[in-house]
Amino acid sequence: MSDGRLFGHAPPKEPRERLIFALDVDHIDEAERLVKALAPHVGMFKVGPRLFTSAGSLVMDLIHGMGSSVFLDLKFHDIPVSVAGAAREVARLRTKMFTVHGMGGKKMIQAVLRELGQMTLIPGLPPPIVLGVTILTSHDQESVEAIGFDRPISELAMRIAKISVDGGAGGIVASGHEVTALKDALPEGTVFVVPGIRSAADEVQDQSRVMTARQAVEAGATYVVVGRPIRLAKDPAAAADRIVEDIAQANV
Numbered sequence: 001m002s003d004g005r006l007f008g009h010a011p012p013k014e015p016r017e018r019l020i021f022a023l024d025v026d027h028i029d030e031a032e033r034l035v036k037a038l039a040p041h042v043g044m045f046k047v048g049p050r051l052f053t054s055a056g057s058l059v060m061d062l063i064h065g066m067g068s069s070v071f072l073d074l075k076f077h078d079i080p081v082s083v084a085g086a087a088r089e090v091a092r093l094r095t096k097m098f099t100v101h102g103m104g105g106k107k108m109i110q111a112v113l114r115e116l117g118q119m120t121l122i123p124g125l126p127p128p129i130v131l132g133v134t135i136l137t138s139h140d141q142e143s144v145e146a147i148g149f150d151r152p153i154s155e156l157a158m159r160i161a162k163i164s165v166d167g168g169a170g171g172i173v174a175s176g177h178e179v180t181a182l183k184d185a186l187p188e189g190t191v192f193v194v195p196g197i198r199s200a201a202d203e204v205q206d207q208s209r210v211m212t213a214r215q216a217v218e219a220g221a222t223y224v225v226v227g228r229p230i231r232l233a234k235d236p237a238a239a240a241d242r243i244v245e246d247i248a249q250a251n252v
């Protein structure tokens with residue numbers, strides 16, 4: 001794939017680099033145990049609002065100290081100047097990728113890209129990849145209609161993805177089932193980050209439309225996000241290795 005929208009980051013080459021582990025814990029001690037066990041087995045760690053609110057830059061230092069990278073999934077959605085300011089701080093934390101709500105609009109995303117473009121960067125450290133979030137999977141048709149959107153969710157997600165990328169986002173967070181259509185509609189090199197990954201043997205938990213890692217990569221995922229199937233496994237490192245082996249089977 002072209003690295004045009006990776007803003008200078010190398011595209012994942014090894015199957016392991018495609019695996020993002022969702023570090024969905026709320027305490028730094030638990031995060032430390034998992035980061036130490038998993039850093040050699042996964043490509044990146046996803047930090048969400050729970051852990052970031054509780055442990056902030058401590059967890060960033062922990063992950064970077066193990067030689068790994070951070071996907072900061074805080075889903076920013078605010079007026080352009082506020083989100084641009086947050087993006088600056090995210091870049092200062094040496095984040096590899098972070099999320100913004102595409103629903104914040106093209107101007108919001110353009111403001112983020114402008115801010116990142118004006119920063120003096122540490123040599124050799126590219127700016128973070130900006131990922132647009134479309135419609136949360138917790139929405140259904142009824143709940144989007146309650147807001148006043150009368151279009152099918154799939155159409156809304158496509159529109160928001162296009163707005164995000166038009167604004168300069170490097171990629172989109174999408175379900176494995178959306179990726180193929182998005183890939184056809186968005187520029188070459190757009191990064192796709194896909195959660196909702198399960199193997200045939202896994203419990204599905206609250207994820208409804210799941211795919212295996214191999215299927216997601218074959219559908220066009222650049223990265224897959226996996227949380228509970230690794231975190232709740234008896235041996236998390238072995239569970240991560242099995243997913244990497246699955247990715248390695250992908251015909252891409």
Ligand code: C5P
Binds near residue numbers: 046207227
């Ligand atoms: O534990 P599990 O593998 O379901 O974790 C998936 C991760 O991906 C969680 O951190 C969750 O917030 C995130 N996610 C998701 N579905 C989306 C977007 C993000 O499960 N549509």
